[in-house]
Amino acid sequence: AQRVTQPEKLLSVFKGAPVELKCNYSYSGSPELFWYVQYSRQRLQLLLRHISRESIKGFTADLNKGETSFHLKKPFAQEEDSAMYYCAPLIQGAQKLVFGQGTRLTINP
């Protein structure tokens, strides 16, 4: 069964500190991987997609197929990064996203 684990439900770091949000997935194929973000009172929006290899708002994510991980990183956190973050592989063929339970990131001033 496809499963996504985001081990930290809550994560709190100080402004300017590095941040890493963990994501591990179990899936037998080669999924396309996404990170979505939900800021307060806003809709769920795409943060980044691993195949595009873009850096959005300073965030990057590296796919480690051996560890089946797709951790999200940012070297210097900013207060506006406070939000709910979801890791979600897209199951090929089924074309459905499988979401983790999310990590609520709080950046302290």
Add this chain to the structure above:
Amino acid sequence: DAGVTQSPTHLIKTRGQQVTLRCSPKSGHDTVSWYQQALGQGPQFIFQYYEEEERQRGNFPDRFSGHQFPNYSSELNVNALLLGDSALYLCASSSKTSGETQYFGPGTRLLVL
């Protein structure tokens, strides 16, 4: 482009009733997926519509049904509502030209009393 739109924004129903939620996809998108997000959880896939047919379905009972119209808009219907159906219902649209990236609407919050 207003992006993905959903209506209504909020809805209150009682157990046993039926509800219809609506979604208009982003301009140029032809595929609509529906997700249920319970409080404190990540979204869960309900089903996906493409070319007016249900293409994929998640682990949801037959009480959940849908429809896609020729203009690609979609409806989600839930019959015989249960208290546990209370959730935020999200619609996402995509297309081959978007690389199948799914773009989400603001959701409809359903409360079943």
